[in-house]
Amino acid sequence: MPLSRLLSRVKFDVYLLSLIGTVAVAAVFPARGPAEPIAKGAVYVAVFLLFFLYGARLSTKAVVEGIAHWRLQSLVLLSTFALFPLVGLGLTAALSHWLPTELAAGLMFVCVLPSTVQSSIAFTSIARGNVPAALCGASVSNLVGMVLTPLLVGVLLTTHGSGFSLKALTDIALELLLPFGLGQVLRPWVGPWITQRKRVLSYVDRGSILLVVYSAFSESVVAGVWSHMDVRSIVLILVLDAVLLAIVLAATTAASRLLGFSTEDEITIVFCGSKKSLASGIPMANILFPGAAVGAVVLPLMLFHQIQLFACASLAQRYARRPIPAAPAPDAVRA
Template sequence: MPLSRLLSRVKFDYYLIALLATVAVAAVLPARGAAEPIAKYAVTVAVFLLFFLYGARLSTKAVVEGIAHWRLQSLVLLSTFALFPLLGLALTALLGRWLPPQLAAGLMFVCVLPSTVQSSIAFTSIARGNVPAALCSASVSNLLGMALTPLLVAALLATHGSGFSLKALTDIAVELLLPFGLGQLLRPWVGPWITRQKHVLSYVDRGSILLVVYSAFSESVVAGVWTHMDPWSLVLVFGLDALLLALVLGLTTAASRLFGFSKEDEITIVFCGSKKSLASGIPMANILFPGMAVGAIVLPLMIFHQIQLFACATLAQRYARRPAEAAALPAAGAVGA
């Protein structure tokens, strides 16, 4: 396909521009002095609101129905919380010594995060995959990630100076699980309104993440982290992120076909099992890496996030072009498989 035609079919990612602009603002005008505690308080409020909205929008019925497809869900979770960490350990063992400690820790941090929700479902839909199963996979991944990610950080990132404490678990519960639970509890009353306002509230979601990114990179700028970061390290992180994604995409595709999943289920496994959540990852990094240069740690995640969007947009278009007869097979028939 010609490049111009491909670009015309993939929506321009204005959010990427907003992320880069936020980093630029943090580099020029970081929150320091009296502005620093104000920024931290604003981040706490924004993250609370972000996870409250996640809880209020998540349909419990959809999760229950999706869990019935246990083989698919198991494969996605194994990819997210086992395959990714193993590949991360291998890559950092081979090439991590050429990276600054913060970027090496950040690369491993990418590998222990849950999957995305919105983009996993969107790409599965574009590719004509099993959308209900994708909704379940992404949602369950994020719920489990609130517990599994801190445990994996403790097990795999100790050599990078990160720690695991009861306080970290408490902070995760208070800042992430509590608002999520409140959202679920109030869903019968606020859910319909939120569904009607989803376009407006998407700006709240993304604005919250931009605020967290600004705060994290401000801390790094004030601490002088970027004065010691060489361009070669950034190029290497980009290459390792791309290699990591390519390996997971290839392995999840091969495993889906090996175990006899339908094409619709393969699409769900590939898209849900290969993504990492920026929305969950940055708030978690603020909690799990206290006193460290969080901006540098989340940089590999920001790079991975953009690579996965462009790569999966292209892949979704390829899946979508398959013959209609193949896509017409009922995915529901495989739910109990």
């Protein structure tokens, strides 16, 4: 597949450049003094709106129906919240002497995040997988992650300077679960309007994330977090992100085949079970970690996000090239 077509599939260029540009702006013009509380207030509003829109767009019926495929959903959740953390613990323990504390915490934070929704469904569709199950798996992963991610942060990241506490869990409920729940309640009224404006609202999604990234990196720049970061550490985290994804992709593929899932279900398990959500992760990091550390903590997630897009786009095309099963021949007309 030509590289230009691959890039057009994953929308790599515009969004990645926007993220890089946002980090550059934060490095040169961080929010200081009177601008800091304004930036934090804007982030709160943006994240509230972001999760309200998620709730308004998600079909409750689709989630309930998809849960019936419990074997598939269980494997997705196990990969997302068990396999990933186990692999992450092994990698960070093996390289603890080479990774700065914030980047090691960031790698583990990637491991405890829920799956993506939009790209998991998109790649499953391209690969001709079980799209309804992907919709359910990714959605349930995000719902479970709102509770399980902060709990896993508290259990696994205590040695990495995590700011987890009961207050952090309360903040997650107020800033993420509350707007999500409001979106679900108001969905019968606002859902159709939102569905008709997907393109416009996608800019709201991405704009919210960019605003949170700016605020997070501003705090880390003002606090001088980046003064002890070097290129070697950043390259190392990039390699570890790639290794982490490769291990999980291989494990989910092998487990799907060993347990006798169909190819369509395997595709869903591989894509939903190997991806991590930038959209959920950055707002959560903003709540769970000390302000000055957030910029460095989310760097492994931003790198992982781009790696997973390229890897999964290539894998989706490979699945899509498999032969289409022949339709059964019609019964012969009887005399």
